[in-house]
Amino acid sequence: MELLLQLAKNGVIIGLLYGLFAYGMSLIIATSGVLHFAHGLTLAGSAYSFWFFLQDQDLGVFVAILGALAVGGLLGILVELGIYRPLRRIQATDMVFLVASLSVLTLGQAALIFIFGTDPKAVTPTAFLRWSTDVGPFNVRMWDLLIIGASALAFTALYLLQRHTSVGLSFRAVGDNPHRAQTLGIKLQRTYVWVFLAGSLVAVLPGMLLAVQNPVTPSMGFDLLIKAVIALVVGGIGSMPGALLGGVLIGVVESVAVYWLPTEWSEFTLYALLFIFVIARPQGLTKGALRTA
Amino acid sequence: MLSAGAPSATDGGAATTAEVLRVEGLQAGYGKHVVLDDVSLTVGEGELVALLGHNGAGKTTALRAITGQLRPSRGRIQLDGRDVTGSSAALTAKLGMSMVPQGQNVFASMTIDENLRLAAAVAGGRPSNPRSAQDVRSFVLDMFPILKDRGKDKAGSLSGGQRQMVAISMALMTQPRLMLLDEPSTGLAPVLIDEVLAAVRTVNQQLGTSVLLVEQDTKRVLRVSDRVYVIKLGVPVFSGTPHEMHQQDWSQLF
Amino acid sequence: MPKRTRRFAAVAVAAALGLTACGGGSGSGGGSASGGNDTYKMGVAMALSGANAALGQDFVRFIQYGVDDANKQYASDNFKIEMVSEDTQATAEAGLNALNKLATVESVPAVFTAWSAVVKAMAPASEDLGVALFNIGANSPDLEGAGANLRNFFPLASVDVRAVATYMAKEKGAKKAAIIRVNNATGEGAAKVYKDAFEKAGGKVVATETIEQDAVDASSQVAKVLAAKPDTIHVQTLLGESSAVMKALQEQGAKVPITTYSGVGEAVAVRQASGDALNGVIYTTLGGAKVTDPKVKELVARFVKDQGREPAGISYDVYMYDSVFFYAEIIKKLRANGDEVNGKNILKLVDSQRDFSNLPLEGSTSFTHAGTVIKDVILKKIEDASKNPGEDPEVVTIKP
Numbered sequence A: 001m002e003l004l005l006q007l008a009k010n011g012v013i014i015g016l017l018y019g020l021f022a023y024g025m026s027l028i029i030a031t032s033g034v035l036h037f038a039h040g041l042t043l044a045g046s047a048y049s050f051w052f053f054l055q056d057q058d059l060g061v062f063v064a065i066l067g068a069l070a071v072g073g074l075l076g077i078l079v080e081l082g083i084y085r086p087l088r089r090i091q092a093t094d095m096v097f098l099v100a101s102l103s104v105l106t107l108g109q110a111a112l113i114f115i116f117g118t119d120p121k122a123v124t125p126t127a128f129l130r131w132s133t134d135v136g137p138f139n140v141r142m143w144d145l146l147i148i149g150a151s152a153l154a155f156t157a158l159y160l161l162q163r164h165t166s167v168g169l170s171f172r173a174v175g176d177n178p179h180r181a182q183t184l185g186i187k188l189q190r191t192y193v194w195v196f197l198a199g200s201l202v203a204v205l206p207g208m209l210l211a212v213q214n215p216v217t218p219s220m221g222f223d224l225l226i227k228a229v230i231a232l233v234v235g236g237i238g239s240m241p242g243a244l245l246g247g248v249l250i251g252v253v254e255s256v257a258v259y260w261l262p263t264e265w266s267e268f269t270l271y272a273l274l275f276i277f278v279i280a281r282p283q284g285l286t287k288g289a290l291r292t293a
Numbered sequence B: 001m002l003s004a005g006a007p008s009a010t011d012g013g014a015a016t017t018a019e020v021l022r023v024e025g026l027q028a029g030y031g032k033h034v035v036l037d038d039v040s041l042t043v044g045e046g047e048l049v050a051l052l053g054h055n056g057a058g059k060t061t062a063l064r065a066i067t068g069q070l071r072p073s074r075g076r077i078q079l080d081g082r083d084v085t086g087s088s089a090a091l092t093a094k095l096g097m098s099m100v101p102q103g104q105n106v107f108a109s110m111t112i113d114e115n116l117r118l119a120a121a122v123a124g125g126r127p128s129n130p131r132s133a134q135d136v137r138s139f140v141l142d143m144f145p146i147l148k149d150r151g152k153d154k155a156g157s158l159s160g161g162q163r164q165m166v167a168i169s170m171a172l173m174t175q176p177r178l179m180l181l182d183e184p185s186t187g188l189a190p191v192l193i194d195e196v197l198a199a200v201r202t203v204n205q206q207l208g209t210s211v212l213l214v215e216q217d218t219k220r221v222l223r224v225s226d227r228v229y230v231i232k233l234g235v236p237v238f239s240g241t242p243h244e245m246h247q248q249d250w251s252q253l254f
Numbered sequence C: 001m002p003k004r005t006r007r008f009a010a011v012a013v014a015a016a017l018g019l020t021a022c023g024g025g026s027g028s029g030g031g032s033a034s035g036g037n038d039t040y041k042m043g044v045a046m047a048l049s050g051a052n053a054a055l056g057q058d059f060v061r062f063i064q065y066g067v068d069d070a071n072k073q074y075a076s077d078n079f080k081i082e083m084v085s086e087d088t089q090a091t092a093e094a095g096l097n098a099l100n101k102l103a104t105v106e107s108v109p110a111v112f113t114a115w116s117a118v119v120k121a122m123a124p125a126s127e128d129l130g131v132a133l134f135n136i137g138a139n140s141p142d143l144e145g146a147g148a149n150l151r152n153f154f155p156l157a158s159v160d161v162r163a164v165a166t167y168m169a170k171e172k173g174a175k176k177a178a179i180i181r182v183n184n185a186t187g188e189g190a191a192k193v194y195k196d197a198f199e200k201a202g203g204k205v206v207a208t209e210t211i212e213q214d215a216v217d218a219s220s221q222v223a224k225v226l227a228a229k230p231d232t233i234h235v236q237t238l239l240g241e242s243s244a245v246m247k248a249l250q251e252q253g254a255k256v257p258i259t260t261y262s263g264v265g266e267a268v269a270v271r272q273a274s275g276d277a278l279n280g281v282i283y284t285t286l287g288g289a290k291v292t293d294p295k296v297k298e299l300v301a302r303f304v305k306d307q308g309r310e311p312a313g314i315s316y317d318v319y320m321y322d323s324v325f326f327y328a329e330i331i332k333k334l335r336a337n338g339d340e341v342n343g344k345n346i347l348k349l350v351d352s353q354r355d356f357s358n359l360p361l362e363g364s365t366s367f368t369h370a371g372t373v374i375k376d377v378i379l380k381k382i383e384d385a386s387k388n389p390g391e392d393p394e395v396v397t398i399k400p
């Protein structure tokens, strides 16, 4: 029983990480309508940058965080400006956007291999990061606290942003009804740039958190992307709380289900979950707010 | 205040006050297809001007061309004496035009409160604004108390008439020099049409907002407007006061 | 989707080239046999493009060093070796393509290659083409007996896994063992070798759990393994997920000896990411040439001088260099016996002689009946993961 609680806790923690990543994607798709697969590149790129500034260049954690945020944010904006904006101008179909996004992801992975090589890169955990303590039945690691803290920060910040700032309200307005937003004087192209920046910055958090716990690999973005897409479908595509709920749900399922099932099936359980939702509840846990236009 | 008895328009002559909008020889269309040709019109300070015409006459096209959503192929558009021909929709909005499009004209997934706040924020802090955002907000909420009572509800949960009020209020929150309304009565019951038109007239008179109103329901519109233009197949066929309009053979105009 | 189309294209190209090759090839042995100074082609198929190119291009460079040096050493024997290299991209499809070209267009008698997937794909084809196939850089245990014409010059993972399993059961008295392995064919193969060896030595494998490559959490796997109350735990994972396993073992308070192999124990990324969770872990390394050996150092220095950087995989490069001398020795013997240097005769000679003691770096190597090499296995213990692996103390050397 104690073990099960511990596994559930680990599942929630990993799920928050998936949720953070999915949340950025959700934000982007809800406003721009783009299923941004290249978000995986933003994650991997920021994880490598964090490693590069912290471990390779030894510039300190503060510079590493800023550097990772800068690279992550820049990657998001560049893909929007360099790929999606021209596609929007020629009124490309969703399929074209999807293929373009996937191509950016694979090309980006190849670039990461070219720059950093295929061997994994790791950040040496400091005493601060290795701290852990027992709380009741749970072993609580510093990593857990960092993830909880980062999630709370990101979710609160974006919640407030989207309800109380003009840029956040315009994200939702553009996602809801771009034509009306335009007649109101909102600049669509500028809003897209902002939302890609915001969504990408959110992805930098799981990027850095993964980098301090596990070696950084070129394929890490792709691995997380699959989880995030499942989380989005399960949670409801385009819904903000849905991304979080979906992420946590798959984190827990992945962690706890294999307690009873053979461990070979850990990925299978996720696909089974995806399958169940696609068949029985395609709108997801929370009704997705994705516009159909 | 939202009674069916709309204040009737004065039968005065053409506006003598300063012009807010001046359109000269406007030509616009889609691709090679010219929809609108040689249309000229003006809206004076504080005036409520109606633009009428049959289905497909080109009324929406005219509003789109004026507000910069569509680039005119010929002609000139001036706002407060400033040439805005070919300006972007964002720029005309910034300079003080606020168009309320036909149909889906509120953000259905956002609350009424958020719809209004966003509109205020978009135009926020324009130095030329004569009133504080708070003043406009109180005015709007006094005029449409429903917006206050249901402020936390999603705009999508409102009835058609209530949505029009939110849409008009959003336009007002930007404190426009000129409000352009595209058939606000679409899909409304007759009693609601009267309410909406009365509200437009009230806004026009109490806030002094100039209005260019596109409508189908000629009879009702004549009761609230200062002046009227009619276009047929994209060309102007009548311009004058509601009184003069009553002298015309309408079957020739529509 | 792009991956699938690329693979499809590669298969189509391989098939097309395979067809033309079959039409034109004669499959006869190599060697322009005439006069006093004969030249023998050495077919080399490595990843020269794609993600693994950095490693593969270095392999070819070390083979070229071997060719240069061997030709000097065997000059008095009146023959020369010439390397002919082809790109495998480390994929089965491109590998088959490369093998076909080497065997039919270049008419090489023997092909030297690496990467488990490539070797596995080439093994049956080499039989049809009549060339000898030497694995000089892949270690998947299921390469043992993968084809009649395949000999594994590079030690397979089974060598050290078998040794550590037997050692834990026989010398350390472990009765129950548990395995955590990566969920792929290599992990499965190694786990099977461990189980067979451990149970042959009288123990029992009580739990085998798998983890996905690059997984970030191993709590469930470790919990299930610990629930089976093993006396030892063997970890056979790849780089990405290893630190998650080690950290979970530490967090859940695993007290029994933990074993793994050099790919995990010596990997800098794993040591950094795991931190003190790796302390106390025992890992296997193979006996033979060490980076610290003067001859290896000299070779590395030569490489650094030529390329301006360290080689990518020195533990492999040693085998690359030595393989040329191995090949030269075979040619010399065949010539002395008056036999033609062709695939069939090469294999016959390797199987009859089995021990080769002319390798400049490794010294000697011995083949088993199954066509694999046997090596001393050295167990090392990580006392401080933050130190260089070279400083890990040796626990024991296990002789074959």
Ligand SMILES: Nc1ncnc2c1ncn2[C@@H]1O[C@H](COP(=O)(O)OP(=O)(O)OP(=O)(O)O)[C@@H](O)[C@H]1O
Binding pocket: B030, B033, B035, B053, B054, B055, B056, B057, B058, B059, B060, B061, B062, B216
């Ligand atoms: N996006 C478009 N592309 C091409 N043609 C269009 C487009 N929008 C409108 N039209 C055409 O332009 C003409 C005028 O349309 P417009 O919408 O301006 O008329 P309207 O007067 O607003 O009509 P209604 O009263 O029905 O709203 C019509 O013939 C219409 O088919």
Ligand SMILES: [Mg+2]
Binding pocket: B059, B060, B061, B102, B182
């Ligand atoms: Mg219209």
